[in-house]
Amino acid sequence: MTMQPRTIEAATRVNGLDMAAAFATIDAIKQNPQLAQFRFRARNHWIDGGENRSTIRDFYGAGREDDSRSEDFVFTNGEPPVLLGNNEGANPVEFLLHALAGCVTTTLVLHAAARGIAIRSISSELEGDIDLHGLLALDDAVAPGYREIRIRMAVEAECSPGELDELMAFAQAHSPVCNSVCRPVPVVIERAR
């Protein structure tokens, strides 16, 4: 199912999203598929121990370099004492849960809006299991990453329980972060010389 306005009236603000703009974007992409190509970026530098900091600002999308951000977003990774840090920030695997929660939520809100379904509230609790034998290279049979991530999501929406179940499954299948976690994504590391 692709995003199509079900009625003319649907092309207004739904769930805080300007659906007229959304459908205009979709029409533009159908005319010129190249507009759908986005390239996101981050820069990071090490501070000390388990502390490092990223800046995020520019990206490419919709056929141009974006210039909408007047300041950098800055985020600090840290580690708790049990992982040799001083809680300088959340740690990277926790930031991954934040990214996943946000992406599934936004994807759900977007596709609900496309169907004309008003969302009243969404809250979610995530947990994921990691066995440090992997990170520490103590057992090559143990994957260093998450074994599984569980999301328990409470949604209040103006639709039937069946529609909501279908919408949640649709959001899971179409969320970029969820798809990047569920599916193997090639990561290429090059050393700058």
Next chain:
Amino acid sequence: MTMQPRTIEAATRVNGLDMAAAFATIDAIKQNPQLAQFRFRARNHWIDGGENRSTIRDFYGAGREDDSRSEDFVFTNGEPPVLLGNNEGANPVEFLLHALAGCVTTTLVLHAAARGIAIRSISSELEGDIDLHGLLALDDAVAPGYREIRIRMAVEAECSPGELDELMAFAQAHSPVCNSVCRPVPVVIERAR
């Protein structure tokens, strides 16, 4: 290769990490493998449109609930105008790049320290490609997530270029976030009723 102190002298602070504590942790895990089991958590709630907010604080690890954090970490996802938002925060796929950068960096710093290699600096630039045909469900053949992520990393370390290449490959292979992106991780979404 597992983490082993190469010399007694290595069991001190290296790259900002207390390696005596690190090797004590490893010894404890070897005695009781259950101590390596960690469970990380995040809670998120939708605000409006593409804006939502996560809180991160508690986790389980090393055989107990951690209580080292006196305050929540709070992070806001947003979207740029071209993606129907107001730049309320970085967006989820950008937070994923931040998590990935930080995790590869920390894993590199840790395993360098375990080998007694002093790191002077690390900086990295990440970029990843996303085709919106996936998110928007305009083409089922297009994956919604990243097609590929590239990390260009500059490292100054007290080792040979060959050792550094090997160390970077080792960090990539053992980074929990990198492994969670490279490898398919099951994500289970349950609706709270």
